[in-house]
Amino acid sequence: MLRGVLGKTFRLVGYTIQYGCIAHCAFEYVGGVVMCSGPSMEPTIQNSDIVFAENVSRHFYGIQRGDIVIAKSPSDPKSNICKRVIGLEGDKILTTSPSDFFKSHIY
Numbered sequence: 001m002l003r004g005v006l007g008k009t010f011r012l013v014g015y016t017i018q019y020g021c022i023a024h025c026a027f028e029y030v031g032g033v034v035m036c037s038g039p040s041m042e043p044t045i046q047n048s049d050i051v052f053a054e055n056v057s058r059h060f061y062g063i064q065r066g067d068i069v070i071a072k073s074p075s076d077p078k079s080n081i082c083k084r085v086i087g088l089e090g091d092k093i094l095t096t097s098p099s100d101f102f103k104s105h106i107y
Contacts, residue, residue, distance in 0.1 A: 031055050034070055036082040041068070045082050063088070 026032075031054035039047050045068070053070050063069060065085055073079045 029055055034080050036070065037073065037076075037079045038081050041082045041084065044068075044084075051082070 031052060033050060034053045035048060035050050036045055037047060045051065051070075063085055065088065067085045068082055069085060070080050070082050073081045
C-alpha cells in the first residue's frame with residue numbers, strides 16, 4: 001500500500017515539474033498575458049488593460065516603427081508600460097518646441 005501511494009505521489013510531482021517547465025518556456029519564449037499601466041497609449045490601450053504579448057516575431061523581424069513594445073517601468077519595476085515605437089537608433093525626431101522630453105524618456 002505504501003509503495004502505491006509513493007508511486008502516485010512521485011508521478012504527480014514528476015508531471016507537475018514537467019508541466020511547470022512547459023509553462024515557463026511558453027511564457028518566456030512564446031508570449032504571455034501582461035497588464036499595462038499608464039495612460040500614454042490611450043485610446044488604443046487603456047490604463048490597466050490586459051494584453052497578450054507575443055515574443056516570437058521580434059526574433060524574426062526585429063522592432064520597427066509603429067510597433068507597440070512592453071517594458072518594465074523605470075519608476076516601478078513591478079509594473080509594465082506600453083509604448084509605441086516612433087523612432088529607431090540613428091533617427092532624428094522633430095518636435096514643435098525645444099524640450100528635453102526625449103532625453104528623459106528613452107527606454
